[in-house]
Amino acid sequence: MKKVFLIAKFNDTTKKIYNTLSSDFDIRLGSDKIYVILGIMEIEKPDFILISLKGLDSWHHNIFMKINESYPDIPVLCYGTTAEQGRRPPEECSFLF
Numbered sequence: 546m547k548k549v550f551l552i553a554k555f556n557d558t559t560k561k562i563y564n565t566l567s568s569d570f571d572i573r574l575g576s577d578k579i580y581v582i583l584g585i586m587e588i589e590k591p592d593f594i595l596i597s598l599k600g601l602d603s604w605h606h607n608i609f610m611k612i613n614e615s616y617p618d619i620p621v622l623c624y625g626t627t628a629e630q631g632r633r634p635p636e637e638c639s640f641l642f
Contacts, residue, residue: 546571548589552582552608553597562595579608586612591619598625 549570553559559574566572573589575582585591594612612621 548591550591550594554599582608594619594621596623598623
């Protein structure tokens with residue numbers, strides 16, 4: 546089973562995404578703690594990463610850069626509303642959004 550790492554604040558949207566994907570994928574959840582995210586990445590070695598744009602703070606820039614540098618072969622998809630799209634990852638990150 547493919548491993549998906551879902552990085553998001555815990556809310557109804559996160560719960561719906563988790564419930565939808567969990568029947569077909571092994572889902573791991575991470576919130577806004579960089580050290581936890583990096584630890585999960587190292588241990589779980591996910592096949593795919595989903596990152597919510599909702600509630601982005603300055604820490605996201607750091608995690609975007611770290612994922613881009615340390616795990617360039619793992620596909621990353623950023624999702625959010627039209628209003629949240631202004632909070633994109635840095636241009637040098639090759640993420641889908």
